[in-house]
Amino acid sequence: MSAHIQPVPFTKPEPPISPEKEIVESPFRDFVRAFLRHRSAVIGSVIVLSFLLIAILAPFITSYEYTARSQALLQAPSVDHWFGTDEMGRDLFTRVIYGTRISLWVGLFAISGSIIVGSLLGLIAGFYGGWRDTMISRIFDILLAFPSILLAIAIVAMLGRSLSNALLAIAIINIPTFGRLMRSRVLSVKSEDYILAARAMGMKNRRILFHHILPNCWTPIMVQGTLGFATAVIEAAALGFLGLGAQPPEPEWGTMLADARQYIQLAPWTMIFPGVAVALTVLGFNLLGDGLRDIFDPRMKQ
Amino acid sequence: MISYIIRRLIMLIPVLIGMSIITFSVVHAIPGDPARTIVGDKATPAQIQEIRENLGLDKPAYIQYFTYVKDILQGDLGTSLITKQEISKEIKPFLAATTELAVVAMLIAVFFGVNLGILSAWKQNSWFDYTAMLIALIGVSMPIFWLGLMEQWFFAQELDLLPSNGRLDPRMEFDAITNFYSIDAIIQGNWYAFQDVLLHLILPAVALGTIPMAIIARMTRSSMLEVMRSDYIRTARAKGLGEFWVIYKHTLKNAFIPVLTVVGLQLGLLLGGAVLTETIFSWPGVGRYIFDAINARNYPVIQSGILILATIFVLINLIVDLLYAWVDPRIQYGKGE
Numbered sequence: 215m216s217a218h219i220q221p222v223p224f225t226k227p228e229p230p231i232s233p234e235k236e237i238v239e240s241p242f243r244d245f246v247r248a249f250l251r252h253r254s255a256v257i258g259s260v261i262v263l264s265f266l267l268i269a270i271l272a273p274f275i276t277s278y279e280y281t282a283r284s285q286a287l288l289q290a291p292s293v294d295h296w297f298g299t300d301e302m303g304r305d306l307f308t309r310v311i312y313g314t315r316i317s318l319w320v321g322l323f324a325i326s327g328s329i330i331v332g333s334l335l336g337l338i339a340g341f342y343g344g345w346r347d348t349m350i351s352r353i354f355d356i357l358l359a360f361p362s363i364l365l366a367i368a369i370v371a372m373l374g375r376s377l378s379n380a381l382l383a384i385a386i387i388n389i390p391t392f393g394r395l396m397r398s399r400v401l402s403v404k405s406e407d408y409i410l411a412a413r414a415m416g417m418k419n420r421r422i423l424f425h426h427i428l429p430n431c432w433t434p435i436m437v438q439g440t441l442g443f444a445t446a447v448i449e450a451a452a453l454g455f456l457g458l459g460a461q462p463p464e465p466e467w468g469t470m471l472a473d474a475r476q477y478i479q480l481a482p483w484t485m486i487f488p489g490v491a492v493a494l495t496v497l498g499f500n501l502l503g504d505g506l507r508d509i510f511d512p513r514m515k516q
Numbered sequence: 517m518i519s520y521i522i523r524r525l526i527m528l529i530p531v532l533i534g535m536s537i538i539t540f541s542v543v544h545a546i547p548g549d550p551a552r553t554i555v556g557d558k559a560t561p562a563q564i565q566e567i568r569e570n571l572g573l574d575k576p577a578y579i580q581y582f583t584y585v586k587d588i589l590q591g592d593l594g595t596s597l598i599t600k601q602e603i604s605k606e607i608k609p610f611l612a613a614t615t616e617l618a619v620v621a622m623l624i625a626v627f628f629g630v631n632l633g634i635l636s637a638w639k640q641n642s643w644f645d646y647t648a649m650l651i652a653l654i655g656v657s658m659p660i661f662w663l664g665l666m667e668q669w670f671f672a673q674e675l676d677l678l679p680s681n682g683r684l685d686p687r688m689e690f691d692a693i694t695n696f697y698s699i700d701a702i703i704q705g706n707w708y709a710f711q712d713v714l715l716h717l718i719l720p721a722v723a724l725g726t727i728p729m730a731i732i733a734r735m736t737r738s739s740m741l742e743v744m745r746s747d748y749i750r751t752a753r754a755k756g757l758g759e760f761w762v763i764y765k766h767t768l769k770n771a772f773i774p775v776l777t778v779v780g781l782q783l784g785l786l787l788g789g790a791v792l793t794e795t796i797f798s799w800p801g802v803g804r805y806i807f808d809a810i811n812a813r814n815y816p817v818i819q820s821g822i823l824i825l826a827t828i829f830v831l832i833n834l835i836v837d838l839l840y841a842w843v844d845p846r847i848q849y850g851k852g853e
Contacts, residue, residue: 355527356534359833360826361788368542368822371810374553448659452792455661456807471662475796478669485669489662497657504653 248509255505261498269314278305280312280465288481298483301473306484309465310491316466317495320381320450321443327385329392329439336396337431341404341423351397354390362387363452370458377466380459384449388442395438399431406430433510440503444496451492467492520841524834531830539823540584543571543815554597554815570595571816588823594816596809603820607802611824612695613683614794614801618786620717621725626779629729633736633775637744638763648733655730660789664723664796671719679716681798688712720797724789728782735778739771746770773844780836784829 249255268275284303291298297306339350357365369383403409404427412422453459454468462469467488474484546553551568559567568574572583587594593603632652636645672680683697684690690709693700698717701710743749744767752766753759791803798804802821809817 352530352534355531356538359531359535359830360538360822361785361829363788363791364822364825365538367791367806367810368538368818371815371818372542372546374547444657451659452661455659455792456795456810458810468659468661471665475665478665479673482669482673485662485665489659489666492662493654493658496659497654500653500657 245509249505252505252509254501255509258498258501258503258505261494262502265314265318265495265498268311269318272311272315276305276308276311278308280304280309281463288477288484290481291483297487298481300470300481300484301477304463306487309470310467310487312465313467313470313488313491314495316377316460316464317447317450317492320377320384321446321499324381324384324446324450325388325439325442327382328388328442329435331385332389332392333396333428333431333435335389336393337400337423337428339393340397340400341419341427347397350393354393357387357390360387363449366449366453367456367458370453375458375461377454377460377464380450380453383453384446387449388446391442392435392438395434396431399434400427403427403430437503437507437510440499440506444499444503447492447495447499517841521838524837528830528834532827535823535826535830536585536588537581539819539826540581542819542822544573544577544580544584546815554813556813567597593820593823596817597814598809598812598817603817607805607820607824609692609695610800610802610805613697613799614787614790614803616696616698617717617720617724617794617799617801618783618790620721621786622728622779622783623725624721625725625728625732625782628725629732630736630775632729632733634740634763634768636733636737637740638759640741645737649737652730652733655726655733658726660723660727661792661796663726664720664793667719667723668796678719679712680719683713683716683799684709685712685716720793720799723796724786724793727789728779728786731782732775732778736771736775739774740767743767743771773840776843777836777840780832780839784832784836787825787829790825 249259282304284299284305286295286299287303288301289295289299289303295305295307297310300306300309335350335353339347360368365387366380366383369386370379373379373382409422409426412426417426450459450466451468451471454466454470455472457469457472460466460469462473470488471485474481474488477484543554544550549564551564551571551573552559554571555563555567572580575583591604593607595601596603596606599606632648636648639645668680671678679685688709690697690706691700691704693703697713698710701707701713740763749762749767752762757766787803790801791806793799794801794803795807802825806818806821806825808814809821
């Protein structure tokens with residue numbers, strides 16, 4: 215069928231045993247095996263995936279609109295309203311479900327932002343050292359000089375209350391966490407033999423940085439990113455609760471809790487469900503993050 | 517050690533400058549017209565002009581900044597737009613309230629956190645260990661403002677066990693001397709008030725102390741486990757010491773250094789958590805002061821409140837660092853980080 219001339223095989227001779235019968239060892243398989251064996255990682259990822267599914271499938275899970283008001287004010291949980299209704303007669307279940315979207319978006323964008331900016335700064339600081347390191351490290355010090363939620367409050371107070379400003383604030387306050395982590399990772403990787411070898415071969419800085427150092431620094435960043443996601447969700451809810459994040463009628467969990475405060479006696483469910491949602495999401499990311507850390511931390515490996 | 521202290525203090529200078537720039541920006545770098553944002557949309561041009569002159573917003577930015585720093589160094593934290601009082605005076609009772617709350621929260625966190633951690637390490641992989649670590653995990657995952665709300669609902673509303681708002685029964689006659697109500701009550705020998713102050717402290721302090729407690733418990737456990745594997749603990753056991761002494765005397769002593777650092781850092785973080793806790797429990801502390809200022813667009817108060825809490829935070833971290841270096845001589849003084 216093919217008219218091509220087959221090239222003369224100058225490759226290695228066939229291995230004596232066919233590869234299928236061998237146990238294929240790959241880092242990825244190692245990881246999957248270790249992951250599945252790690253109870254909290256599995257539980258965490260199940261929780262995280264469930265919330266992800268809830269966020270994606272929100273319109274299919276509930277038949278209500280999250281802004282739709284009704285005459286049924288502050289109704290207790292029932293068949294019609296699984297989580298009850300709030301002070302405007304809105305279905306709480308629907309609002310909690312749609313709230314998942316907001317929280318996950320905020321977590322995703324804020325943490326991606328802090329990872330990108332933080333890693334880049336940390337990479338530069340660790341790799342080049344000198345005045346760049348001093349300057350960047352001082353910036354991290356300054357950002358860490360505030361209890362994080364206070365810094366977020368300061369930023370939002372300055373820029374104005376909105377979900378996007380809250381997101382920006384959360385991204386900023388988490389930058390130093392990733393920056394410092396990356397910097398210390400780079401410092402230790404930089405002195406490894408393979409980097410010296412790359413340098414001896416005459417490789418350019420940029421290639422060493424992005425092809426050799428960066429890939430070897432990702433793991434702790436990923437672990438921290440998972441844990442940071444949890445923090446971001448809490449921070450978003452906290453800002454929302456203080457009235458600095460999402461504004462009504464957006465179904466953000468923290469904002470819902472702030473509204474629910476007045477009805478603590480009349481309708482405790484308006485307070486219980488959004489809070490449980492925050493706590494569960496955070497728990498999921500924490501479990502997953504802890505699990506990933508155990509798996510990736512070489513000291514914990516058997 | 518002295519050179520380390522000096523170096524550490526010098527390192528503080530750029531941090532403090534950076535901090536002042538950030539808090540300065542809260543008022544002076546509001547995008548658009550800061551004066552208009554501060555007085556709101558309904559203000560007349562005359563009011564806007566007044567604010568602009570009051571806060572010096574009509575001058576160039578660098579002059580505004582230097583005036584701001586000069587004022588801070590002279591102890592002038594500005595004037596509240598609502599009460600027209602000097603913030604540096606007005607904030608004192610709030611600061612005392614926050615300190616009292618934070619200290620009690622930390623005591624709760626250390627007591628329960630350390631003991632939970634020790635027992636978990638001692639009975640590693642037992643049901644106790646698992647339960648304690650699960651509680652700790654839930655503790656770090658729970659938003660404290662939600663925990664506070666649930667406490668209010670359950671212990672104050674449903675069970676009617678504990679007071680859920682404020683520092684003291686408002687009907688009680690009470691003179692604040694130091695503004696640390698528990699100390700004031702003791703000074704005055706007013707035991708009834710003392711009891712009431714303690715009851716008011718329980719719910720907010722537990723809410724505020726939960727996260728540090730969980731973190732301390734986890735830290736203590738892992739630190740204890742590490743030390744328990746060391747040779748001198750085996751020796752202590754080999755010479756026939758009782759398990760209690762091995763754990764509480766020999767192991768804890770050596771496991772405590774990392775725990776101490778966590779305690780210090782968490783004490784600083786409590787200041788951030790205070791904004792949320794105080795808001796929920798109507799606790800008249802700096803956090804509540806800032807929260808009310810946010811709602812009233814009282815920008816100078818937001819600015820100075822944040823500056824004060826951040827300064828305390830930095831000082832606590834400094835003290836922790838120095839203590840750490842003092843307690844553990846193995847630490848290389850200031851060689852990198």
